[in-house]
Amino acid sequence: MIPPDDAPLDLKLWLRLLSCTVRVENTIRSRLRTTFGITLPRFDLMAQLERYPDGLRMGELSKRMMVTGGNVTGIADQLEREELVARVPDPQDGRAFVLKLTPRGRTVFAEMAAVHEEWVADLFRDIPSDDKATMIALLDTLKKHLND
DSSP states (O other), X not given: OOOOTTSOHHHXXXXXXXXXXXXXXXXXXXXXXXXXSOOHHHHHHHHHHHHOTTOBOHHHHHHHHTSOHHHHHHHHHHHHHTTSEEEEEETTEEEEEEEEEOHHHHHHHHHHHHHHHHHHHXXXXXXXXXXXXXXXHHHHHHHHHHHO
């Protein structure tokens, strides 16, 4: 994904962002599979539920993970079989349910999340803190622009 030298700056920026994202994601994806035997989507679903101890409806999970409802259902089914998540009645709507981490799921996720955080720190370790702060500020500006 190397654009030619005379490519427009917008295209160069897009390809550079994409290239960096793919490299980081592939590294994390591989390490999750090798170390914990879990896929990145399963880890991501558990991460969402960890942030919301009261649980989330499947539609909300789908929106937050930016995947289809069918994908979320398949991942949830797998995690439920492993007793890492549970479907419980939604207290605000008895016809619906929310997905929550089980106590075992919380323990397993906490272990994975701690190691995941170390991997991310390792990937960015050699970048000076000032450069990281600058990149965050610039990406915040980009995100705000794209949201407008």
